[in-house]
Amino acid sequence: MSLAINKEIVVAEIGLGLRPPVYADARSGEIPVDWLELITENFMVPGGQPLAVLDDVRSHYPVAFHGVSMNLGGTDPLDENYLKALNDLVDRFEPLSLSDHLCWTRHGGHHLHDLLPLPYAEEVIVHVADRIAQVQDTLGRQILIENLSSYAEFDWSSMKEWEFLIAVAERADCLLLLDLNNIVVSAHNHGFDPMTYLNAIPAERVAQHHLAGHSTHSALKIDTHDHPVSKDVWHLYDAARTRYGPVPVCIERDDNIPPLAELLEEVEHVRQRAA
Amino acid sequence: MAGQVRSLGCTSPNDRLDVYRNAYFIRLEAALAHDFPVTEKILGKKNFARCAADYALANPSGSPSLREFGHRFANWLRAEESPMLGDLAAIEWAALNVFDGPDANAADAQRLHAFTPEEWPSLHIRLMPTLTLLTLGSNADRVWLEKGEGIELEAAPVHYIAIWRGEQYRPMLVGVDTDNHAVLDIIAREPELAVASERLAEELDPASVPRRIATALHRALAHGWIASIEIGHSFADEPRY
Ligand SMILES: [Fe+2]
Numbered sequence: 019m020s021l022a023i024n025k026e027i028v029v030a031e032i033g034l035g036l037r038p039p040v041y042a043d044a045r046s047g048e049i050p051v052d053w054l055e056l057i058t059e060n061f062m063v064p065g066g067q068p069l070a071v072l073d074d075v076r077s078h079y080p081v082a083f084h085g086v087s088m089n090l091g092g093t094d095p096l097d098e099n100y101l102k103a104l105n106d107l108v109d110r111f112e113p114l115s116l117s118d119h120l121c122w123t124r125h126g127g128h129h130l131h132d133l134l135p136l137p138y139a140e141e142v143i144v145h146v147a148d149r150i151a152q153v154q155d156t157l158g159r160q161i162l163i164e165n166l167s168s169y170a171e172f173d174w175s176s177m178k179e180w181e182f183l184i185a186v187a188e189r190a191d192c193l194l195l196l197d198l199n200n201i202v203v204s205a206h207n208h209g210f211d212p213m214t215y216l217n218a219i220p221a222e223r224v225a226q227h228h229l230a231g232h233s234t235h236s237a238l239k240i241d242t243h244d245h246p247v248s249k250d251v252w253h254l255y256d257a258a259r260t261r262y263g264p265v266p267v268c269i270e271r272d273d274n275i276p277p278l279a280e281l282l283e284e285v286e287h288v289r290q291r292a293a
Numbered sequence: 294m295a296g297q298v299r300s301l302g303c304t305s306p307n308d309r310l311d312v313y314r315n316a317y318f319i320r321l322e323a324a325l326a327h328d329f330p331v332t333e334k335i336l337g338k339k340n341f342a343r344c345a346a347d348y349a350l351a352n353p354s355g356s357p358s359l360r361e362f363g364h365r366f367a368n369w370l371r372a373e374e375s376p377m378l379g380d381l382a383a384i385e386w387a388a389l390n391v392f393d394g395p396d397a398n399a400a401d402a403q404r405l406h407a408f409t410p411e412e413w414p415s416l417h418i419r420l421m422p423t424l425t426l427l428t429l430g431s432n433a434d435r436v437w438l439e440k441g442e443g444i445e446l447e448a449a450p451v452h453y454i455a456i457w458r459g460e461q462y463r464p465m466l467v468g469v470d471t472d473n474h475a476v477l478d479i480i481a482r483e484p485e486l487a488v489a490s491e492r493l494a495e496e497l498d499p500a501s502v503p504r505r506i507a508t509a510l511h512r513a514l515a516h517g518w519i520a521s522i523e524i525g526h527s528f529a530d531e532p533r534y
Contacts, residue, residue, distance in 0.1 A: 059357055059358040059359070059360075060358070060360075062357070062358055062360075063358075063360065063393035063394075064393065064394055064395040064396075064422075065393065065394060065395045065396035066391070066392050066393035066394055066395075066396065066423075066458075066462050067392055067393060067461075067462040068393050069393075069396075070462070087357035087358070088357075089357075097357060100357050123357075124357075127355060128353040128354060128355065129353075129354040129355065129356060129357055130317060130354075131317070131320050131321065131324075131354060131359055131362075132313060132316055132317060132320065134313065169309045169310075169312040169313065170298045170299070170306065170309035170310055170312075170313070171298065171299045171301075172297055172298065172299065173296075173297050173298060173299045174297065175299070207304075207309075208301060209301055209302060235312075236304070236308075237302060237303050237304045238304055238308075238309070238312060240312060
């Protein structure tokens, strides 16, 4: 598989998370962004309003599919029904890109609806990369995997998170959705330098960025997506532009969602930095 | 688990795992609160949170989408809290199905005129996939219509309601009389009219069955509750929702 990504995405510079508060503006094409990112599972429904919304949105914007339940790192077998539902959505809405997280989300048939960190070890690289490759074979395209925010690390991890991420991406030949907020959050929680992470990642794998806000609870930073993008994250974004060149960026906001105008200020920040 | 978590700085492995533990319950409770807002209003936030946590412990999520997490909540409330709360949650679950359930066009209101009386026994009737018929033993329908504002949830004589998709995916709710409910409830399970008629004749005066069926079908067509009426149609060929 080559490192080609749908050409549309190269020009699709700035995206915004498609969430219910912005549905009306997105349906009428009035959000000044290049693409919209949706949580795939929210549209895995038989019909009704979500798919009607997406039909309208898609008539104005390219969309990126961002999943949270593929369970790429888990030990339960990959869910064939899930992949079938995803494939159906892909056929209907022709997304720019498909992404999910480098994590596990399910165990013993139970979904945890959370992004749980993996042990960073050689045998886990093989396990996850082979599952990503299996998904890519099933879907017939490369996917993007996203780095997590995490609050705990396994004691038996034998390498750094970024070493693990790179090894998985190379073995699976997948692309990376580098979430800069997640790097800042995890760097704080696990005591590493975000720049070390950034500098280690090969530019040719980086296909998208997420920018988001987080909150701080006692000594930990938590990836809550309920605040504006923080200063630390903007600084890291500047460094990322220098290191990787222009990469499509999505602003994620999932909670405490402000009026659209406020979200667009962050979009404008991205534009100014890109100019 | 805490034994496998690396210690670093002043946050203990247990405190680190607590972030995940807390988020798990918060996320599932939020999903239920989103899907059952009137039930939450009637129970109060604190009681609802307790129910949500107990429900989550008894019913781990089995679907990649949180949308499905509440699928047993009405039955769980009925069994563990009260049948009235079960009624209310069942209405909210039906409303959710209205919102994102399968799309289908309603059959023309005059559709029955296309068939002769002789053809009726061979008719197959498919109800709209987002229509839900419920049997209530409470005023949960009134409570839901009032969004839980200024009304107590209380027991009421047994009665029947239908919930279906209106304009703009809005849930509509109306009372259904005993006869119409009996007919539609059977048709929902036995789409072949000849079979449905036989079943009804086991419970009701057989001579009255054709009239009852005709009345119920005309009403259902007028409401847009019927997706199709066809002669001898094989449902094996239909897409399954
Ligand atoms: Fe992200």
